[in-house]
Amino acid sequence: MKKSQILIIVALVILLLALNWMTRNDFAGKEYFGGLPWYGWAGISLFLIVIGAAFAIRDAARARKLLEEPPPVHVDEADQRIYLSKELLEKYDPDGPNYPHPVIVAERCIGCHACVDACPHDVLAIVNGISTPIARDQCMEDTSCQVECPVNPKACIVVNTTKKIMPRKVPRRDASFMTDVPGVYIIGDVSGTPLIKNAANEGAAVVIHIAHELHASNGNGGPPQAQYDVAIIGAGPAGLSGAVMAKRLGLRFIGIEQDTVMSTIVKYPKGKYVFLKPETMEWTGGIRLPGLEEYVEEMIEEMMDEPQRAQAAALLAAERAGTLDDTGRQLLVNARDRYQAYLEIEAGFESPFPDAKKFAEWQLDVSALNERAARAKAPNATDDDRRAALAALLERARLFRDAGKPGLFTFAMWDYARALKLDPTNAEALEAIEDGARRLARAREKFEALLDAEDKSALSELLQKERENTIKETEVGQLDRLRKAAAQRYGERMEAEVESGKMPAERYEALQDARHKVAGDQREVLLNTWFKNMAENGVAINENESCKAVKKATDGDYFNVETVKAGEKVNYTARRVILAIGTAGTPMKLKVPGEALKVKLPDGTEEDRQVQVTRDGKVEDKVKYKLNDPEAYKSKKIIVVGAGNSAIEGAVDLVARRSGDQIEFRPPEETNEVTLLVRSDLKNDLKFGNKIQIYDCIDAGKIKVYFGAAIKEIRDDEVVVVNARNPDDVKATIKNDYVFAMIGGDKPTKFLEAIGIKIG
Numbered sequence: 001m002k003k004s005q006i007l008i009i010v011a012l013v014i015l016l017l018a019l020n021w022m023t024r025n026d027f028a029g030k031e032y033f034g035g036l037p038w039y040g041w042a043g044i045s046l047f048l049i050v051i052g053a054a055f056a057i058r059d060a061a062r063a064r065k066l067l068e069e070p071p072p073v074h075v076d077e078a079d080q081r082i083y084l085s086k087e088l089l090e091k092y093d094p095d096g097p098n099y100p101h102p103v104i105v106a107e108r109c110i111g112c113h114a115c116v117d118a119c120p121h122d123v124l125a126i127v128n129g130i131s132t133p134i135a136r137d138q139c140m141e142d143t144s145c146q147v148e149c150p151v152n153p154k155a156c157i158v159v160n161t162t163k164k165i166m167p168r169k170v171p172r173r174d175a176s177f178m179t180d181v182p183g184v185y186i187i188g189d190v191s192g193t194p195l196i197k198n199a200a201n202e203g204a205a206v207v208i209h210i211a212h213e214l215h216a217s218n219g220n221g222g223p224p225q226a227q228y229d230v231a232i233i234g235a236g237p238a239g240l241s242g243a244v245m246a247k248r249l250g251l252r253f254i255g256i257e258q259d260t261v262m263s264t265i266v267k268y269p270k271g272k273y274v275f276l277k278p279e280t281m282e283w284t285g286g287i288r289l290p291g292l293e294e295y296v297e298e299m300i301e302e303m304m305d306e307p308q309r310a311q312a313a314a315l316l317a318a319e320r321a322g323t324l325d326d327t328g329r330q331l332l333v334n335a336r337d338r339y340q341a342y343l344e345i346e347a348g349f350e351s352p353f354p355d356a357k358k359f360a361e362w363q364l365d366v367s368a369l370n371e372r373a374a375r376a377k378a379p380n381a382t383d384d385d386r387r388a389a390l391a392a393l394l395e396r397a398r399l400f401r402d403a404g405k406p407g408l409f410t411f412a413m414w415d416y417a418r419a420l421k422l423d424p425t426n427a428e429a430l431e432a433i434e435d436g437a438r439r440l441a442r443a444r445e446k447f448e449a450l451l452d453a454e455d456k457s458a459l460s461e462l463l464q465k466e467r468e469n470t471i472k473e474t475e476v477g478q479l480d481r482l483r484k485a486a487a488q489r490y491g492e493r494m495e496a497e498v499e500s501g502k503m504p505a506e507r508y509e510a511l512q513d514a515r516h517k518v519a520g521d522q523r524e525v526l527l528n529t530w531f532k533n534m535a536e537n538g539v540a541i542n543e544n545e546s547c548k549a550v551k552k553a554t555d556g557d558y559f560n561v562e563t564v565k566a567g568e569k570v571n572y573t574a575r576r577v578i579l580a581i582g583t584a585g586t587p588m589k590l591k592v593p594g595e596a597l598k599v600k601l602p603d604g605t606e607e608d609r610q611v612q613v614t615r616d617g618k619v620e621d622k623v624k625y626k627l628n629d630p631e632a633y634k635s636k637k638i639i640v641v642g643a644g645n646s647a648i649e650g651a652v653d654l655v656a657r658r659s660g661d662q663i664e665f666r667p668p669e670e671t672n673e674v675t676l677l678v679r680s681d682l683k684n685d686l687k688f689g690n691k692i693q694i695y696d697c698i699d700a701g702k703i704k705v706y707f708g709a710a711i712k713e714i715r716d717d718e719v720v721v722v723n724a725r726n727p728d729d730v731k732a733t734i735k736n737d738y739v740f741a742m743i744g745g746d747k748p749t750k751f752l753e754a755i756g757i758k759i760g
């Protein structure tokens, strides 16, 4: 029974008691309790018990129904309730209670925080990079965690709810990404299509579409009047991908970014593993993925023998330039064949060992042969040992062939042939064998790097066990599955192409294949690749310039794009406009003198300077609107302005470190002097955990708070704080290095509606 039902019943009993007491009437000879005889009370109690039991039976039946019945077909399109099957519930919510609570489908989660931020009751937290319900019993069923989860299908699902879950309203657009305002396009997160891969793909696609459309309209529309063919607003994955594509297609474009390029990703936690999902979707964005082309080329190099390996880079460059001769082509064909063989090994394609025991026995044979081959490498090895090693290599190759493992067979023969070609008593022969093994190990490492973090660590653990012969029978199946998953990511298509004889001839195909196999990479690696890619393509974006309005011109087929840069209004004219502005919105400014100040460069150490100079060598802003990396601040004097969750979390992170829902204060040499300015009071929707933590910091003297306070002026090394209601009443002048203004902001909806775009 729910708490509310119990409360209703208790209230009813109290009401009845009160009524009876007020209307009591003692009749002679009869014993009355309050105004009722005993059987009256018994009747009421029985009634209440029946009602309670009915509720309990109904709840239990509903919970059972959710578990056992197939998901009902949605009658209402707007209702986003999702029903997990019994199997999925067992997998992701094995001990789940039958009251409403969120379930996280771990494989889908990208750790984007959206559900954690959306939940007002601290039910969810990011643990090991993935959302995790840490307090299911606190769930109040408001379902915003599911609504905000950006992946499709959802990774965060509220189960056992009877509530209708309304979808998030998104701007209307057609198949070519055009909004209700002809000539204005919308892409990426803001259009309701989340994730980096989607954003980048849409960026390239919309620009290609616009290029065609402008080309077609040039014929009848006369010469364009505008300065630019296209204005791209926002430079996240969507906008930057579009800008690179526009540059390649020779469009005249302007890119406007209110913050810095890729600011959403720059603000991810340091070192975050960025998932590039959905894996089944190909990457076609204008910006390249890190390591993809390089990775394929490195693999091809790995697969070549010396001395040709030294020329691999030159051969690949010649291939790109179309100047490769026949010998070079044959070398690359061979290398790609070997790579394919390697992939087959990893995938364990068509294993002849359906039964794990047989497979383990076979593995034992292989390792015995490996051991015999390895004995030849000992410093005291005799000629006999070396001959035995050669024989073992050959025998191992036969074993692979007989087991129907063509990939392994090729590799074993490769090792054997290399050892045979050289004098087996010669140290070089042994080195060649070693080299082969090293090469394979390196290739394997790279291959593993393509898996998701979780699978990757499971795979390397199992491979290690396999190498040490300690793998359990029950683990063989899992290893097989992981190998297959890895190979599928990278090798599936390549295999088909090799079979059809297509792949070696067309390098493009190999790269195409690789495009959708990369599962992700570290934030830093992705950002570096994209910044480099932007520079290589000669793409310039106007950073720190915010677009305020887009208006259709009255005298031609173009738009006026109004922006603000360093407080000045700027106007551009563009024939088409692409809105790629994400969902974070525009942070609210303090609007006080000194807000645009830069951090004063210290006379101090190089380390100090590095904190304060940005990647472009620009001097850092003194006022920031988000705290990305608390660890970058140590021994600084910092003012945090705001009363909501992000301000409170930021202030706490500058003086303490988190471990689960606990905090540990930083040691004195690493902490900061933090002052929190709150205009009136802490916000009502402040998470309970945040409230406790901020008061812990205040009580411990780690954070000083001024309630009812605001900034009047920011100076080079101090800030003037005044009474929020009376700016003439100066409360304090505080020494200061940085100001974090986390006072909310405008969501994109207002901006879009002002342009005339319809939402929902």
Ligand SMILES: Cc1cc2nc3c(=O)[nH]c(=O)nc-3n(C[C@H](O)[C@H](O)[C@H](O)COP(=O)(O)OP(=O)(O)OC[C@H]3O[C@@H](n4cnc5c(N)ncnc54)[C@H](O)[C@@H]3O)c2cc1C
Binding pocket: 110, 111, 112, 113, 150, 187, 188, 189, 190, 194, 195, 196, 197, 199, 233, 234, 235, 236, 237, 238, 239, 256, 257, 258, 259, 260, 261, 262, 263, 264, 265, 268, 269, 273, 274, 275, 276, 277, 545, 546, 547, 548, 580, 581, 582, 583, 584, 585, 586, 751
């Ligand atoms: C913590 C976190 C982790 C995430 N992890 C992943 C992940 O692992 N994998 C994944 O695929 N996705 C992840 N996401 C989601 C991903 O970041 C977004 O889907 C992606 O960034 C969307 O790209 P976009 O270009 O549409 O928008 P954004 O990247 O948000 O870019 C929009 C840009 O427009 C600018 N802008 C906004 N308004 C204006 C204006 N008026 N004028 C000028 N410029 C403006 C903004 O400053 C911003 O730079 C994560 C998100 C977060 C918050």
Ligand code: SF4
Binding pocket: 101, 102, 118, 119, 120, 121, 122, 123, 124, 138, 139, 140, 141, 142, 143, 144, 145, 146, 158
């Ligand atoms: S957002 Fe609502 S439904 Fe989701 S976990 Fe938090 S309280 Fe529960």
Ligand code: SF4
Binding pocket: 104, 108, 109, 110, 111, 112, 113, 114, 115, 116, 130, 131, 148, 149, 150, 151, 154, 155, 156
């Ligand atoms: S919103 Fe979805 S994808 Fe993002 S952390 Fe939560 S469950 Fe994972």
